[in-house]
Amino acid sequence: MLDQLTIGGWVVVGEHCSVRRAALHCDDYLTYVFENGGTELDFAVAPAVLRRMVELSGIQVSAGEQSD
Secondary structure, X not given: OOOOOOOOOOOOOOOOXXXXXXXXXXXXXXXXXXXXXXXXXXXXXXXXXXXXXXXXXXXXXXXXXXXX
């Protein structure tokens, strides 16, 4: 079980950073790997939190634009 919030430092991900989905042993989370020049960051987030982040951004996503 993962903690509700674990903090390790600040991370800034620019729009040209490589991102891919990654498998995580906890099926309740979506996991993404951000990579740039040999530096990698794994980011695991609950689907409801990711939806809320998009809602807070004000970005409208239509059904045709959604992907994982």
